[in-house]
Amino acid sequence: MELDVKNLDGKSAGKASVDEAIFGLTDIRADLLHRTVRWQLAKRQAGTHKTQERGEVSVTTKKFIRQKGSGGARHGSRNANIFVGGAVAHGPRVRSHAHDLPKKVRKLALAHALSSKVKDGSLIVLDEAKLSEAKTKELSAKFKALGVENALIIGGSDVDQNFAKAARNIPNIDVLPVAGLNVYDVMRRRQLVVTKDALEGIGARFETKAKEGK
Template identity: 75%
Template structure:
Protein backbone atom coordinates (compact mmCIF):
# COMPACT_ATOMS: atom_id res chain seq x y z
CA UNK A 1 0.00 0.00 0.00
CA UNK A 2 1.25 3.47 -0.92
CA UNK A 3 0.55 6.60 1.11
CA UNK A 4 1.15 10.17 0.01
CA UNK A 5 3.63 12.18 2.05
CA UNK A 6 3.07 15.86 2.81
CA UNK A 7 5.00 18.62 4.49
CA UNK A 8 3.63 20.67 7.36
CA UNK A 9 3.01 23.40 4.81
CA UNK A 10 0.69 21.04 2.90
CA UNK A 11 2.98 20.45 -0.07
CA UNK A 12 3.52 17.05 -1.68
CA UNK A 13 6.70 15.25 -0.61
CA UNK A 14 6.46 11.96 -2.48
CA UNK A 15 5.06 8.60 -1.41
CA UNK A 16 5.96 5.81 0.97
CA UNK A 17 5.10 2.12 0.86
CA UNK A 18 3.68 0.52 3.98
CA UNK A 19 3.10 -3.14 4.81
CA UNK A 20 -0.38 -4.42 3.94
CA UNK A 21 -0.18 -6.80 6.88
CA UNK A 22 -0.11 -3.76 9.19
CA UNK A 23 -2.12 -1.12 7.33
CA UNK A 24 -4.16 -3.17 4.86
CA UNK A 25 -6.28 -5.57 6.93
CA UNK A 26 -9.77 -5.71 5.42
CA UNK A 27 -11.83 -7.33 8.21
CA UNK A 28 -11.31 -5.25 11.36
CA UNK A 29 -11.75 -7.31 14.54
CA UNK A 30 -13.74 -5.12 16.91
CA UNK A 31 -13.54 -7.75 19.66
CA UNK A 32 -9.73 -7.67 19.60
CA UNK A 33 -9.73 -3.87 19.78
CA UNK A 34 -12.18 -3.93 22.70
CA UNK A 35 -10.09 -6.44 24.65
CA UNK A 36 -6.94 -4.38 24.18
CA UNK A 37 -8.55 -1.06 25.13
CA UNK A 38 -10.01 -2.67 28.24
CA UNK A 39 -6.54 -4.07 29.10
CA UNK A 40 -4.93 -0.65 28.68
CA UNK A 41 -7.51 1.17 30.79
CA UNK A 42 -7.38 -1.49 33.50
CA UNK A 43 -3.59 -1.10 33.73
CA UNK A 44 -3.82 2.65 34.27
CA UNK A 45 -6.60 2.43 36.88
CA UNK A 46 -5.20 3.51 40.24
CA UNK A 47 -7.03 0.98 42.39
CA UNK A 48 -6.63 3.15 45.50
CA UNK A 49 -10.30 2.92 46.55
CA UNK A 50 -10.64 1.81 50.14
CA UNK A 51 -13.26 1.61 52.89
CA UNK A 52 -12.67 1.04 56.58
CA UNK A 53 -13.05 -2.38 58.12
CA UNK A 54 -14.27 -2.97 61.66
CA UNK A 55 -10.72 -2.89 62.97
CA UNK A 56 -10.09 0.52 61.40
CA UNK A 57 -13.20 2.45 62.46
CA UNK A 58 -12.51 4.85 65.32
CA UNK A 59 -15.46 4.28 67.68
CA UNK A 60 -15.78 2.98 71.20
CA UNK A 61 -15.64 -0.78 71.59
CA UNK A 62 -17.56 -0.64 74.84
CA UNK A 63 -20.72 -2.74 74.91
CA UNK A 64 -23.20 0.09 74.63
CA UNK A 65 -26.41 -1.82 75.38
CA UNK A 66 -27.14 -4.52 77.90
CA UNK A 67 -27.33 -8.09 76.73
CA UNK A 68 -30.93 -8.76 77.79
CA UNK A 69 -34.05 -6.82 78.61
CA UNK A 70 -33.81 -4.07 75.97
CA UNK A 71 -36.31 -5.67 73.61
CA UNK A 72 -33.83 -5.36 70.76
CA UNK A 73 -31.07 -7.44 69.28
CA UNK A 74 -27.79 -8.14 71.06
CA UNK A 75 -24.88 -5.87 70.08
CA UNK A 76 -21.29 -5.68 71.23
CA UNK A 77 -19.92 -2.44 69.74
CA UNK A 78 -20.96 0.32 67.35
CA UNK A 79 -18.34 -0.33 64.68
CA UNK A 80 -20.51 -2.98 63.02
CA UNK A 81 -21.62 -2.28 59.41
CA UNK A 82 -25.28 -2.00 60.43
CA UNK A 83 -24.68 1.20 62.41
CA UNK A 84 -24.26 4.75 61.07
CA UNK A 85 -20.59 5.65 61.44
CA UNK A 86 -19.59 2.00 61.48
CA UNK A 87 -17.51 0.02 59.01
CA UNK A 88 -18.49 -1.08 55.50
CA UNK A 89 -19.17 -4.73 54.81
CA UNK A 90 -17.33 -6.19 51.81
CA UNK A 91 -16.11 -2.75 50.68
CA UNK A 92 -13.42 -2.11 48.07
CA UNK A 93 -9.77 -2.68 48.95
CA UNK A 94 -6.54 -1.30 47.49
CA UNK A 95 -5.61 -3.56 44.59
CA UNK A 96 -4.35 -3.65 41.04
CA UNK A 97 -6.96 -3.90 38.30
CA UNK A 98 -4.41 -5.02 35.72
CA UNK A 99 -4.91 -8.33 33.96
CA UNK A 100 -2.91 -10.27 31.41
CA UNK A 101 -3.35 -10.08 27.66
CA UNK A 102 -1.23 -12.21 25.30
CA UNK A 103 1.38 -10.34 23.25
CA UNK A 104 -0.03 -11.94 20.12
CA UNK A 105 -3.42 -10.32 20.79
CA UNK A 106 -1.84 -6.91 21.55
CA UNK A 107 0.18 -7.03 18.34
CA UNK A 108 -2.90 -8.04 16.33
CA UNK A 109 -4.95 -5.23 17.89
CA UNK A 110 -2.34 -2.61 16.97
CA UNK A 111 -2.35 -3.78 13.34
CA UNK A 112 -6.16 -3.73 13.25
CA UNK A 113 -6.25 -0.23 14.77
CA UNK A 114 -3.80 1.06 12.15
CA UNK A 115 -5.71 -0.68 9.37
CA UNK A 116 -8.99 0.80 10.57
CA UNK A 117 -7.54 4.30 10.14
CA UNK A 118 -6.18 3.43 6.70
CA UNK A 119 -9.54 1.95 5.72
CA UNK A 120 -11.30 5.17 6.77
CA UNK A 121 -8.71 7.25 4.87
CA UNK A 122 -7.80 8.88 8.17
CA UNK A 123 -4.00 8.60 7.98
CA UNK A 124 -1.80 11.57 7.13
CA UNK A 125 1.92 11.05 6.53
CA UNK A 126 4.31 13.95 7.15
CA UNK A 127 7.90 14.10 6.00
CA UNK A 128 8.85 15.37 9.48
CA UNK A 129 7.32 16.98 12.56
CA UNK A 130 9.88 19.66 13.33
CA UNK A 131 9.54 23.39 14.06
CA UNK A 132 12.19 26.05 14.26
CA UNK A 133 10.34 27.80 17.11
CA UNK A 134 7.55 26.73 19.48
CA UNK A 135 4.79 28.87 17.96
CA UNK A 136 1.32 27.46 18.58
CA UNK A 137 -0.49 29.89 16.28
CA UNK A 138 1.76 28.98 13.37
CA UNK A 139 1.34 25.24 13.96
CA UNK A 140 -2.44 25.57 14.35
CA UNK A 141 -2.56 27.28 10.95
CA UNK A 142 -0.57 24.46 9.38
CA UNK A 143 -2.86 21.88 10.97
CA UNK A 144 -5.90 23.69 9.58
CA UNK A 145 -4.37 23.54 6.10
CA UNK A 146 -3.86 19.78 6.48
CA UNK A 147 -7.36 19.24 7.86
CA UNK A 148 -6.10 18.20 11.30
CA UNK A 149 -8.57 19.03 14.07
CA UNK A 150 -8.68 15.89 16.18
CA UNK A 151 -5.59 13.74 15.75
CA UNK A 152 -2.88 11.59 17.25
CA UNK A 153 0.54 12.60 15.94
CA UNK A 154 3.29 9.99 16.03
CA UNK A 155 6.77 11.41 15.62
CA UNK A 156 10.00 9.47 15.28
CA UNK A 157 12.07 7.93 18.08
CA UNK A 158 11.94 11.29 19.85
CA UNK A 159 9.55 14.23 19.66
CA UNK A 160 10.94 17.58 18.56
CA UNK A 161 10.84 19.88 21.61
CA UNK A 162 9.55 22.92 19.69
CA UNK A 163 6.84 20.85 18.00
CA UNK A 164 5.74 19.32 21.31
CA UNK A 165 5.53 22.72 23.03
CA UNK A 166 3.54 24.24 20.19
CA UNK A 167 1.14 21.29 19.93
CA UNK A 168 0.37 20.88 23.63
CA UNK A 169 -1.79 24.03 23.63
CA UNK A 170 -3.91 22.82 20.70
CA UNK A 171 -7.03 20.96 21.91
CA UNK A 172 -7.76 17.40 20.75
CA UNK A 173 -4.21 16.86 19.53
CA UNK A 174 -1.84 14.34 21.14
CA UNK A 175 1.83 13.94 20.27
CA UNK A 176 3.74 10.74 21.04
CA UNK A 177 7.03 9.13 20.00
CA UNK A 178 6.74 5.97 17.94
CA UNK A 179 7.49 3.87 21.03
CA UNK A 180 4.31 5.25 22.64
CA UNK A 181 2.01 4.15 19.82
CA UNK A 182 -0.96 2.31 21.33
CA UNK A 183 -4.44 1.10 20.40
CA UNK A 184 -6.42 3.32 22.79
CA UNK A 185 -4.88 6.60 21.63
CA UNK A 186 -5.26 5.63 17.97
CA UNK A 187 -8.97 4.92 18.37
CA UNK A 188 -9.80 7.93 20.53
CA UNK A 189 -8.70 10.40 17.84
CA UNK A 190 -10.30 10.88 14.43
CA UNK A 191 -7.05 11.05 12.44
CA UNK A 192 -3.66 9.41 12.76
CA UNK A 193 -0.68 11.51 11.68
CA UNK A 194 2.65 9.72 11.32
CA UNK A 195 6.03 10.87 10.09
CA UNK A 196 8.17 8.93 7.63
CA UNK A 197 10.48 8.02 10.50
CA UNK A 198 7.48 6.81 12.52
CA UNK A 199 6.34 4.61 9.61
CA UNK A 200 9.76 2.97 9.57
CA UNK A 201 9.64 2.60 13.35
CA UNK A 202 6.24 0.90 13.19
CA UNK A 203 7.53 -1.59 10.61
CA UNK A 204 10.62 -2.25 12.73
CA UNK A 205 8.40 -2.78 15.76
CA UNK A 206 6.39 -5.47 14.00
CA UNK A 207 9.49 -7.04 12.44
CA UNK A 208 11.08 -7.15 15.89
CA UNK A 209 8.03 -8.96 17.24
CA UNK A 210 8.31 -11.51 14.44
CA UNK A 211 12.01 -12.08 15.16
CA UNK A 212 11.33 -12.45 18.88
CA UNK A 213 8.71 -15.05 18.08
Protein backbone atom coordinates (compact mmCIF):
# COMPACT_ATOMS: atom_id res chain seq x y z
CA MET A 1 0.00 0.00 0.00
CA GLU A 2 1.36 3.41 -0.99
CA LEU A 3 0.56 6.86 0.41
CA ASP A 4 1.29 10.25 -1.09
CA VAL A 5 4.03 12.24 0.63
CA LYS A 6 4.05 16.04 0.85
CA ASN A 7 6.47 18.60 2.19
CA LEU A 8 5.59 21.47 4.52
CA ASP A 9 4.91 23.72 1.53
CA GLY A 10 2.15 21.38 0.37
CA LYS A 11 4.05 20.11 -2.66
CA SER A 12 4.36 16.46 -3.66
CA ALA A 13 7.42 14.66 -2.32
CA GLY A 14 6.91 11.16 -3.71
CA LYS A 15 5.30 8.04 -2.26
CA ALA A 16 5.70 5.99 0.91
CA SER A 17 5.00 2.28 1.25
CA VAL A 18 3.08 1.16 4.36
CA ASP A 19 1.81 -2.14 5.69
CA GLU A 20 -1.86 -2.77 4.89
CA ALA A 21 -2.23 -4.68 8.15
CA ILE A 22 -1.54 -1.37 9.96
CA PHE A 23 -2.96 1.30 7.65
CA GLY A 24 -5.24 -0.65 5.31
CA LEU A 25 -7.96 -2.09 7.54
CA THR A 26 -11.42 -1.34 6.15
CA ASP A 27 -13.76 -2.79 8.80
CA ILE A 28 -12.99 -0.41 11.70
CA ARG A 29 -13.75 -1.93 15.12
CA ALA A 30 -15.30 0.83 17.25
CA ASP A 31 -15.43 -1.55 20.24
CA LEU A 32 -11.64 -1.93 20.25
CA LEU A 33 -11.15 1.83 20.03
CA HIS A 34 -13.60 2.39 22.89
CA ARG A 35 -11.97 -0.21 25.14
CA THR A 36 -8.49 1.20 24.56
CA VAL A 37 -9.48 4.84 25.07
CA ARG A 38 -11.30 3.88 28.28
CA TRP A 39 -8.19 1.97 29.45
CA GLN A 40 -5.95 4.98 28.75
CA LEU A 41 -8.21 7.46 30.52
CA ALA A 42 -8.66 5.14 33.51
CA LYS A 43 -4.89 4.99 33.99
CA ARG A 44 -4.76 8.81 34.07
CA GLN A 45 -7.24 9.13 36.92
CA ALA A 46 -5.54 10.06 40.17
CA GLY A 47 -8.06 8.25 42.36
CA THR A 48 -7.24 10.55 45.30
CA HIS A 49 -10.81 11.75 45.95
CA LYS A 50 -11.82 10.94 49.51
CA THR A 51 -14.52 11.77 52.07
CA GLN A 52 -14.54 11.21 55.81
CA GLU A 53 -16.21 8.07 57.14
CA ARG A 54 -17.70 7.39 60.58
CA GLY A 55 -14.37 6.52 62.15
CA GLU A 56 -12.64 9.64 60.82
CA VAL A 57 -15.06 12.38 61.88
CA SER A 58 -13.97 14.33 64.94
CA VAL A 59 -17.16 14.99 66.95
CA THR A 60 -18.36 14.09 70.41
CA THR A 61 -19.22 10.48 71.06
CA LYS A 62 -21.50 11.35 73.93
CA LYS A 63 -25.16 10.45 73.50
CA PHE A 64 -26.62 13.90 72.88
CA ILE A 65 -30.34 13.13 73.26
CA ARG A 66 -32.25 10.88 75.58
CA GLN A 67 -33.39 7.55 74.22
CA LYS A 68 -37.11 8.16 74.75
CA GLY A 69 -39.47 11.03 75.37
CA SER A 70 -37.95 13.62 73.02
CA GLY A 71 -40.63 13.20 70.38
CA GLY A 72 -37.98 12.58 67.74
CA ALA A 73 -35.85 9.75 66.46
CA ARG A 74 -33.39 7.96 68.73
CA HIS A 75 -29.73 8.84 68.07
CA GLY A 76 -26.51 7.87 69.75
CA SER A 77 -23.83 9.84 67.90
CA ARG A 78 -23.40 13.15 66.07
CA ASN A 79 -21.07 11.63 63.46
CA ALA A 80 -23.94 9.99 61.57
CA ASN A 81 -24.30 11.05 57.96
CA ILE A 82 -27.69 12.76 58.53
CA PHE A 83 -26.16 15.48 60.72
CA VAL A 84 -24.25 18.59 59.65
CA GLY A 85 -20.55 17.94 60.24
CA GLY A 86 -21.11 14.19 60.24
CA ALA A 87 -19.61 11.51 58.05
CA VAL A 88 -20.49 10.73 54.43
CA ALA A 89 -22.25 7.45 53.80
CA HIS A 90 -20.65 5.29 51.08
CA GLY A 91 -18.36 8.11 49.91
CA PRO A 92 -15.39 7.73 47.52
CA ARG A 93 -12.18 6.16 48.77
CA VAL A 94 -8.59 6.45 47.55
CA ARG A 95 -8.10 3.78 44.90
CA SER A 96 -6.64 3.06 41.49
CA HIS A 97 -9.01 3.19 38.53
CA ALA A 98 -6.58 1.32 36.27
CA HIS A 99 -7.58 -2.01 34.76
CA ASP A 100 -5.86 -4.53 32.53
CA LEU A 101 -6.14 -4.67 28.75
CA PRO A 102 -4.29 -7.34 26.74
CA LYS A 103 -1.37 -6.16 24.62
CA LYS A 104 -2.88 -7.77 21.52
CA VAL A 105 -6.05 -5.70 21.95
CA ARG A 106 -4.04 -2.48 22.35
CA LYS A 107 -1.95 -3.29 19.28
CA LEU A 108 -4.99 -4.08 17.16
CA ALA A 109 -6.79 -0.94 18.38
CA LEU A 110 -3.85 1.23 17.29
CA ALA A 111 -3.93 -0.35 13.83
CA HIS A 112 -7.67 0.35 13.60
CA ALA A 113 -7.15 3.95 14.72
CA LEU A 114 -4.48 4.52 12.06
CA SER A 115 -6.55 2.78 9.39
CA SER A 116 -9.59 4.89 10.28
CA LYS A 117 -7.64 8.05 9.40
CA VAL A 118 -6.60 6.58 6.05
CA LYS A 119 -10.17 5.47 5.35
CA ASP A 120 -11.52 8.96 6.14
CA GLY A 121 -8.83 10.66 4.05
CA SER A 122 -7.52 12.36 7.19
CA LEU A 123 -3.93 11.07 7.07
CA ILE A 124 -1.16 13.34 5.75
CA VAL A 125 2.39 12.07 5.28
CA LEU A 126 5.21 14.63 5.44
CA ASP A 127 8.74 14.09 4.24
CA GLU A 128 9.96 15.84 7.41
CA ALA A 129 8.69 18.15 10.16
CA LYS A 130 11.54 20.61 10.62
CA LEU A 131 11.93 24.38 10.73
CA SER A 132 15.04 26.56 10.62
CA GLU A 133 13.44 28.95 13.14
CA ALA A 134 10.71 28.55 15.73
CA LYS A 135 8.19 30.94 14.15
CA THR A 136 4.54 30.20 14.84
CA LYS A 137 3.27 32.53 12.10
CA GLU A 138 5.37 30.78 9.47
CA LEU A 139 4.27 27.31 10.56
CA SER A 140 0.62 28.38 10.78
CA ALA A 141 0.76 29.51 7.15
CA LYS A 142 2.27 26.17 6.10
CA PHE A 143 -0.49 24.30 7.95
CA LYS A 144 -3.10 26.39 6.17
CA ALA A 145 -1.58 25.45 2.81
CA LEU A 146 -1.68 21.78 3.80
CA GLY A 147 -5.25 22.05 5.08
CA VAL A 148 -4.21 21.14 8.64
CA GLU A 149 -6.53 22.62 11.26
CA ASN A 150 -7.12 20.05 13.99
CA ALA A 151 -4.36 17.47 13.97
CA LEU A 152 -1.98 15.21 15.82
CA ILE A 153 1.52 15.41 14.34
CA ILE A 154 3.83 12.44 14.84
CA GLY A 155 7.54 13.03 14.28
CA GLY A 156 10.42 10.58 14.33
CA SER A 157 12.24 9.30 17.41
CA ASP A 158 13.10 12.93 18.21
CA VAL A 159 10.85 15.89 17.43
CA ASP A 160 12.53 18.95 15.92
CA GLN A 161 12.59 21.54 18.70
CA ASN A 162 11.95 24.52 16.44
CA PHE A 163 8.93 22.76 14.97
CA ALA A 164 7.59 21.77 18.39
CA LYS A 165 8.01 25.29 19.82
CA ALA A 166 6.29 26.89 16.83
CA ALA A 167 3.41 24.39 16.93
CA ARG A 168 2.65 24.60 20.65
CA ASN A 169 1.09 28.07 20.24
CA ILE A 170 -1.30 26.89 17.52
CA PRO A 171 -4.73 25.78 18.82
CA ASN A 172 -5.85 22.18 18.28
CA ILE A 173 -2.37 21.01 17.23
CA ASP A 174 -0.49 18.32 19.18
CA VAL A 175 3.07 17.18 18.44
CA LEU A 176 4.45 13.86 19.70
CA PRO A 177 7.44 11.63 18.92
CA VAL A 178 6.64 8.26 17.40
CA ALA A 179 7.11 6.60 20.80
CA GLY A 180 4.18 8.65 22.12
CA LEU A 181 1.72 7.48 19.45
CA ASN A 182 -1.47 6.27 21.14
CA VAL A 183 -5.11 5.57 20.29
CA TYR A 184 -6.63 8.35 22.43
CA ASP A 185 -4.58 11.18 20.88
CA VAL A 186 -5.15 9.83 17.37
CA MET A 187 -8.92 9.72 17.83
CA ARG A 188 -9.30 13.06 19.60
CA ARG A 189 -7.99 14.99 16.58
CA ARG A 190 -9.66 15.10 13.16
CA GLN A 191 -6.40 14.68 11.23
CA LEU A 192 -3.23 12.67 11.65
CA VAL A 193 0.06 13.96 10.25
CA VAL A 194 3.04 11.60 10.24
CA THR A 195 6.56 11.99 8.91
CA LYS A 196 8.37 9.36 6.82
CA ASP A 197 10.62 8.67 9.82
CA ALA A 198 7.51 8.13 11.93
CA LEU A 199 6.16 5.60 9.42
CA GLU A 200 9.34 3.57 9.78
CA GLY A 201 9.09 3.82 13.57
CA ILE A 202 5.46 2.67 13.53
CA GLY A 203 6.37 -0.32 11.37
CA ALA A 204 9.24 -1.24 13.70
CA ARG A 205 6.96 -0.85 16.72
CA PHE A 206 4.43 -3.32 15.34
CA GLU A 207 7.19 -5.79 14.42
CA THR A 208 8.52 -5.61 17.98
CA LYS A 209 5.05 -6.21 19.43
CA ALA A 210 4.54 -9.16 17.07
CA LYS A 211 7.79 -10.77 18.29
CA GLU A 212 6.82 -10.18 21.92
CA GLY A 213 3.46 -11.85 21.30
CA LYS A 214 5.08 -15.07 20.05
